[in-house]
Amino acid sequence: MYTITTRQLAKTYSNGKEALKPLSLSLNTGEVFGFLGPNGAGKTTTVKLLTGVLIPSGGCCEIMGINPSTQPEKAHSLSGIVTEHAQMYDNLTGMENLIFYACAFGLEKKAGKTRAEALLKELALTEAKDQKLATYSTGMRQRLSLARALLHCPKVLFLDEPTSGLDPESAQNVNLMIHNLACEQGVTVFLCTHQLRYAQQICTRYGLIEQGTLLASGTLKELQDQVFPYKSLRICASSVPENLNFQERGHCEFETQIHKKEEIPDLVRKIVESGGNIFSVNLIEPSLEDIYFSLTTGRKEDATL
Ligand SMILES: Nc1ncnc2c1ncn2[C@@H]1O[C@H](COP(=O)(O)OP(=O)(O)O)[C@@H](O)[C@H]1O
Ligand SMILES: [Mg+2]
Incomplete structure (x- = not known):
């Protein structure tokens, strides 16, 4: 019940x-x-x-x-x-x-x-x-x-x-x-x-x-x-192959959008196989705040963070 x-x-x-x-x-x-x-x-x-x-x-x-x-x-x-x-x-x-x-x-x-x-x-x-x-x-x-x-x-x-x-x-x-x-x-x-x-x-x-x-x-x-079907994956590596569609965000920092975390091992494998050294891998999950502001009409002053 x-x-x-x-x-x-x-x-x-x-x-x-x-x-x-x-x-x-x-x-x-x-x-x-x-x-x-x-x-x-x-x-x-x-x-x-x-x-x-x-x-x-x-x-x-x-x-x-x-x-x-x-x-x-x-x-x-x-x-x-x-x-x-x-x-x-x-x-x-x-x-x-x-x-x-x-x-x-x-x-x-x-x-x-x-x-x-x-x-x-x-x-x-x-x-x-x-x-x-x-x-x-x-x-x-x-x-x-x-x-x-x-x-x-x-x-x-x-x-x-x-x-x-x-x-x-x-x-x-x-x-x-x-x-x-x-x-x-x-x-x-x-x-x-x-x-x-x-x-x-x-x-x-x-x-x-x-x-x-x-x-x-x-x-x-x-x-x-529901709200963010794509998530950001940030990888810190010496290099990533161009065909993986990563965007360079800074020195040795690369970012791409993925649908689910099951895509990560394959991406990591491809980077390593192409000779890249990986220093860190971070999947950026949207917070409740991100969800709230994305759904409500962005009236940030109404919410306390
Ligand atoms: N007694 C009432 N008579 C008329 N409108 C009301 C009354 N109480 C609340 N409202 C209106 O109903 C809406 C919802 O109010 P409320 O439930 O207090 O919202 P919240 O708690 O989410 O801030 C608001 O537009 C508010 O102005
Ligand atoms: Mg109230």
């Missing part, structure tokens, strides 16, 4: 804005799905539909077999959500906020406190736990929001730009935590982000969206093959 499914899921807002055009996706348990796209692409709208905050105007979705628009309470008991702007109580401390939400999730006070302590420690907030939220930085709020989302040990985690306000070290910690939740506890993660490098470290699969339309989806390898 898939953990998250959408079938022709669509949303048009009351002002006529088609924020999400029919989207069909299926996520397996323990997947970290990176939902990537520029501002206004429809990512938050999708998360709101998946968490029952919005009602679809077309199609449907399910979280572990539950329809979030008809059974929101059940869907919420299975899901944790970190939204872009974490709203909690400024006049309560970090710990008080977590205890409040633990009660709202139905945890016993003692169990809620124990769970909150553990999460605060994991998210490096123990020192700040008795400070009022009003004194927290954006990054601290973001981490407290993640702690809140994890209080009831959800099976599915929706993260909308979870590392956006974080310094690189905190972002790296949050990233590692997300990875561990998926790998060790089988939590399915739906991650909306602009931060492509962090995404590439933890996501098992991606969906690239722009103007409400899913442009491509798949693993990095699948996207590389």
